[in-house]
Amino acid sequence: MDILALNCGSSSVKYQLFNWDRRCVVAKGVVERVTIGDSFIVHEVPGRDNYKEHHECPDHRVAIDLIIRTLIHPQQGVVKQMNEISAVGHRVVHGGEKFTCSVPIDATVLDAIRSVQHLAPLHNPPNISGIEAAQSVLPDVPHIAIFDTAFHQTMPAHAYTYPLPYQWYTDYGVRRYGFHGTSHLYVSKRAAIKLGKPLSDCNIITLHIGNGVSHTAIKGGRSMDTSMGLTPLEGAMMGTRCGDIDPAIPPFIMDQEGCTPREIDSILNKKSGLLGITGRFTDRRDVIAEAQKGDERCQLALDVEAYRLKKYIGAYAAALGGVDAVVFTAGVGENAGLIRQKALEGLEFMGIHLDVEKNLKTFSKSGETEITKPDSPVKVFVIPTNEELVFVEDVVAILNGSYTDHMNFAYSFTSPEYKP
Numbered sequence: 001m002d003i004l005a006l007n008c009g010s011s012s013v014k015y016q017l018f019n020w021d022r023r024c025v026v027a028k029g030v031v032e033r034v035t036i037g038d039s040f041i042v043h044e045v046p047g048r049d050n051y052k053e054h055h056e057c058p059d060h061r062v063a064i065d066l067i068i069r070t071l072i073h074p075q076q077g078v079v080k081q082m083n084e085i086s087a088v089g090h091r092v093v094h095g096g097e098k099f100t101c102s103v104p105i106d107a108t109v110l111d112a113i114r115s116v117q118h119l120a121p122l123h124n125p126p127n128i129s130g131i132e133a134a135q136s137v138l139p140d141v142p143h144i145a146i147f148d149t150a151f152h153q154t155m156p157a158h159a160y161t162y163p164l165p166y167q168w169y170t171d172y173g174v175r176r177y178g179f180h181g182t183s184h185l186y187v188s189k190r191a192a193i194k195l196g197k198p199l200s201d202c203n204i205i206t207l208h209i210g211n212g213v214s215h216t217a218i219k220g221g222r223s224m225d226t227s228m229g230l231t232p233l234e235g236a237m238m239g240t241r242c243g244d245i246d247p248a249i250p251p252f253i254m255d256q257e258g259c260t261p262r263e264i265d266s267i268l269n270k271k272s273g274l275l276g277i278t279g280r281f282t283d284r285r286d287v288i289a290e291a292q293k294g295d296e297r298c299q300l301a302l303d304v305e306a307y308r309l310k311k312y313i314g315a316y317a318a319a320l321g322g323v324d325a326v327v328f329t330a331g332v333g334e335n336a337g338l339i340r341q342k343a344l345e346g347l348e349f350m351g352i353h354l355d356v357e358k359n360l361k362t363f364s365k366s367g368e369t370e371i372t373k374p375d376s377p378v379k380v381f382v383i384p385t386n387e388e389l390v391f392v393e394d395v396v397a398i399l400n401g402s403y404t405d406h407m408n409f410a411y412s413f414t415s416p417e418y419k420p
């Protein structure tokens with residue numbers, strides 16, 4: 001049984017074709033720089049050289065078409081016809097309070113996903129395009145939605161309630177939801193294995209730092225707090241999103257510059273964060289390279305990002321009442337040793353003793369790596385995330401009728417045989 005997992009992020013579409021019977025990846029890849037320009041696909045098939053093709057992807061639909069064309073290509077492809085694929089698992093970023101677990105997609109589910117798309121304007125629209133594009137190519141197979149928000153539905157009311165008029169929650173669902181749930185779920189389960197303790201005994205802080213950035217405080221495998229809120233705009237500073245700011249700033253700027261709520265929302269989502277401070281870059285590779293050449297605004301952007309990361313580590317250690325491990329994951333978390341080092345500097349008082357040299361040598365391709373010194377009371381791990389594998393596991397469980405809920409399904413990536 002081959003399952004296709006599609007993960008439409010704000011600037012990339014990742015995919016995995018997974019053979020469940022052999023528990024192996026048949027092909028995986030990513031279309032990067034979607035909507036940014038200079039987009040390209042990198043297609044990996046075990047045992048073959050990677051295939052790279054430049055192809056402009058001004059939107060996510062073009063990216064899905066490119067993926068499908070590559071999967072069935074006579075040379076680069078891995079399947080003869082699309083109907084060899086049994087089911088598709090789709091990442092859906094915002095599920096509101098309606099979706100606490102993964103579900104098969106029908107017209108009602110698609111309408112419900114559309115009804116919350118204003119809460120994730122950079123994400124649900126590409127997620128929906130991905131679903132529609134895949135449904136048109138594969139009309140006869142089940143399509144399953146896996147929600148970023150589902151994992152965080154365990155947050156207690158004191159963590160998800162805003163200090164705002166309570167009717168905004170009851171009337172409009174204004175509360176904190178949290179995102180990147182499949183990533184936080186995956187890396188926390190892998191971290192418990194690295195700690196050699198049952199997840200039920202672990203306090204873990206997971207830092208997902210990609211284009212979007214979110215942090216989660218996880219106690220006994222359950223999300224107790226997370227940095228993103230009603231929308232993926234709250235929390236950490238991101239590529240183009242501001243994260244936590246004084247809520248008085250938007251009306252102040254609207255008065256000063258005469259802009260509309262929609263315009264200010266677009267600036268906070270698309271022109272802030274690293275792009276806002278540097279004026280030029282969202283990609284941390286560019287920001288780091290320019291800072292090293294002496295660009296002060298790029299240096300400032302890195303300083304702000306690292307300082308805010310450190311504040312969340314401190315806050316979540318307090319929220320959890322102590323911490324066993326801190327995990328860095330996603331594009332930046334896995335690859336930017338410099339940002340990890342700056343975020344962890346000065347945290348020896350709470351038992352974090354970084355192995356500076358090892359940290360700077362650790363990248364995604366290093367695999368799961370401990371970057372603290374052997375005697376560090378609190379461990380720090382770099383754990384490459386695998387959101388797509390969580391999608392595949394949920395799809396299979398739903399297809400074979402064993403799915404109970406998003407938290408309790410017996411994920412095979414926690415078994416001793418699993419090789420990340």
Ligand SMILES: Nc1ncnc2c1ncn2[C@@H]1O[C@H](COP(=O)(O)OP(=O)(O)O)[C@@H](O)[C@H]1O
Binds near residue numbers: 011239283335336
């Ligand atoms: N070697 C690297 N050094 C620093 N940052 C990197 C590196 N490789 C990737 N990144 C960062 O990872 C980001 C993408 O992360 P990813 O998790 O794939 O994002 P998303 O899923 O949100 O599209 C890029 O914008 C880039 O800033």
Ligand SMILES: CC(=O)OP(=O)(O)O
Binds near residue numbers: 213
């Ligand atoms: C929710 C979110 O920010 O997702 P991404 O990191 O893929 O942009």
Ligand SMILES: [Mg+2]
Binds near residue numbers: 009210211330
């Ligand atoms: Mg992502």
